[in-house]
Amino acid sequence: MRSLSAGALLNRRGEAGYDLALATISAILALTVFYVDTYTNIESAIAVLYVIVLLLCSEILTRRGLVVAASLCAALAIGSYIHTHLLHPELQPFLRLVVSMAALTITTILLLRNEAFRGATLSTNAALRDSEMRYRSIFNRTRVALWERDYSRARTYLLELKSKGVVDLKQYFREHADAVDYCIGLVTTVASNDAAYELLGDIATDRSSGSMRRFIAPGDKTFIDLMEAIFEGRDHFEGKGTVTAESGESKLVLLSIGFPEDPAAFNRVIVGMIDITQREQTQTTLLEARAELTRASRAAVVGAMSASLAHELNQPLGAIVVNSQTLLRWLDRDPPDLGAVRRTVDRLIRDSERARLIIQNTRSLLTQADCKMEWIDLTKLVEETRALMEHDLQRDFVMVDVSEQNEIPKVRAVRIELQQVLINLMTNSIQAMAAEQSFPRKLTISLGSNADGDAVIAVQDNGPGITEQAAPRLFSPFYTTKVSGMGMGLSICKSTLEARGGQLIGYNHPDRGAIFEITIPIEAPHV
Numbered sequence: 356m357r358s359l360s361a362g363a364l365l366n367r368r369g370e371a372g373y374d375l376a377l378a379t380i381s382a383i384l385a386l387t388v389f390y391v392d393t394y395t396n397i398e399s400a401i402a403v404l405y406v407i408v409l410l411l412c413s414e415i416l417t418r419r420g421l422v423v424a425a426s427l428c429a430a431l432a433i434g435s436y437i438h439t440h441l442l443h444p445e446l447q448p449f450l451r452l453v454v455s456m457a458a459l460t461i462t463t464i465l466l467l468r469n470e471a472f473r474g475a476t477l478s479t480n481a482a483l484r485d486s487e488m489r490y491r492s493i494f495n496r497t498r499v500a501l502w503e504r505d506y507s508r509a510r511t512y513l514l515e516l517k518s519k520g521v522v523d524l525k526q527y528f529r530e531h532a533d534a535v536d537y538c539i540g541l542v543t544t545v546a547s548n549d550a551a552y553e554l555l556g557d558i559a560t561d562r563s564s565g566s567m568r569r570f571i572a573p574g575d576k577t578f579i580d581l582m583e584a585i586f587e588g589r590d591h592f593e594g595k596g597t598v599t600a601e602s603g604e605s606k607l608v609l610l611s612i613g614f615p616e617d618p619a620a621f622n623r624v625i626v627g628m629i630d631i632t633q634r635e636q637t638q639t640t641l642l643e644a645r646a647e648l649t650r651a652s653r654a655a656v657v658g659a660m661s662a663s664l665a666h667e668l669n670q671p672l673g674a675i676v677v678n679s680q681t682l683l684r685w686l687d688r689d690p691p692d693l694g695a696v697r698r699t700v701d702r703l704i705r706d707s708e709r710a711r712l713i714i715q716n717t718r719s720l721l722t723q724a725d726c727k728m729e730w731i732d733l734t735k736l737v738e739e740t741r742a743l744m745e746h747d748l749q750r751d752f753v754m755v756d757v758s759e760q761n762e763i764p765k766v767r768a769v770r771i772e773l774q775q776v777l778i779n780l781m782t783n784s785i786q787a788m789a790a791e792q793s794f795p796r797k798l799t800i801s802l803g804s805n806a807d808g809d810a811v812i813a814v815q816d817n818g819p820g821i822t823e824q825a826a827p828r829l830f831s832p833f834y835t836t837k838v839s840g841m842g843m844g845l846s847i848c849k850s851t852l853e854a855r856g857g858q859l860i861g862y863n864h865p866d867r868g869a870i871f872e873i874t875i876p877i878e879a880p881h882v
């Protein structure tokens with residue numbers, strides 16, 4: 356059996372002096388009760404007062420100590436009864452002893468339960484404290500800029516708008532210009548870490564209401580997107596935006612927020628920011644270089660084609676001029692020599708036909724440039740092309756929506772050709788929309804298939820649409836309405852697609868904007 360050391364009985368929570376004083380008072384009280392119970396003639400259950408002893412010393416005793424103290428008190432009460440009443444047993448004193456024992460037992464059980472509950476609460480609190488410390492240390496030391504922000508008031512405001520019938524928050528913000536600023540004013544910063552300070556300087560730690568106004572760059576739409584995420588009850592938000600640091604430097608950041616399930620926890624939402632300025636600059640330079648290369652190669656192709664056309668056409672065109680002059684001479688004769696006129700016209704037709712064939716050949720030469728046929732996943736191709744165009748899209752604030760109407764089968768085609776066609780169509784749409792000051796600028800790329808099972812890609816914009824004058828000449832080479840246009844894009848696209856058995860048509864949407872529809876046969880003819 357283990358011996359009962361003081362350590363096993365005493366609960367070392369308080370100060371040693373206080374514990375000793377309480378133990379002494381409890382012992383004196385126990386002895387006093389014993390004395391009064393044994394040596395005086397008070398006819399009542401004095402032993403019940405041992406309960407006070409237990410209550411007093413419960414604070415400094417462990418569970419085991421409490422059981423020992425209760426046993427000692429019970430022993431004292433029984434000892435007192437034996438000493439006083441054993442020779443003359445009576446019912447009344449015996450009943451008083453029973454009542455005292457019952458009181459001691461119940462008090463001990465309650466104190467033991469209380470002790471167990473207190474132990475559990477203490478360990479829960481300790482675990483909570485540990486967890487909070489761990490969280491604080493991660494929050495402070497991580498290299499990601501973190502904030503704890505109070506979005507609860509903004510959330511309440513947004514939900515109020517919803518209950519008043521607002522469905523499209525962005526539209527509401529467009530119509531109520533001051534509402535965004537009001538929302539910014541409702542958000543406060545609760546805490547921020549060192550990385551946040553390094554990113555934005557002093558303003559990162561500003562706890563005042565609306566402090567975010569100081570670093571949200573004018574015109575940045577990310578805050579509105581964030582409010583929309585809260586408005587729609589989404590569980591997280593990710594976005595890219597521009598912030599202005601204390602130094603005035605503009606930085607591009609990636610924003611990430613996970614919203615809590617419990618609405619009450621919106622007063623401490625963690626917001627993470629990563630500075631991607633450098634990365635984005637490298638990416639932009641890369642994309643610009645790639646776009647420059649594409650432009651250069653397009654210009655080179657057009658240049659080569661023009662040179663080849665000029666060279667090849669020189670001869671038939673010269674012949675046409677000479678034959679036309681001859682024709683005029685035959686016509687000027689009196690009477691005109693109709694037989695000679697007919698022969699000359701025949702020569703004119705022959706030369707014109709040659710010129711047409713030369714143009715056709717040059718075009719087909721163009722489309723033969725890279726003939727590696729492969730199975731192409733159109734959804735992927737559209738995504739890749741969209742990524743290539745990201746810079747142009749962002750520069751002109753164009754949103755892209757890709758939709759798939761049904762299962763798109765893979766097509767057999769030349770990847771670079773299809774991509775070039777998509778780039779041309781998207782570039783035309785972006786330029787058409789950018790020529791006007793109307794927003795939002797939306798480019799919709801829909802993937803589907805037609806009744807014959809051919810794949811169809813429609814590129815639709817909400818720009819001014821194809822003008823009446825442009826419509827009949829859209830696909831004619833060198834037709835352009837742009838100051839710096841070459842007028843070759845659509846013409847090359849059309850011949851490229853047609854050479855593979857596909858099609859390109861362009862028309863206007865009944866409401867607004869132009870639609871260019873590419874049709875690609877699932878299995879291209881052998882070329």
Ligand code: ADP
Binds near residue numbers: 829
């Ligand atoms: P370029 O772009 O060099 O002018 P294109 O062959 O690509 O040559 O286009 C020819 C013309 O077709 C353009 O100048 C323009 O007038 C018209 N066009 C092409 N795409 C669109 C569009 N999405 N919306 C309105 N007009 C368009």
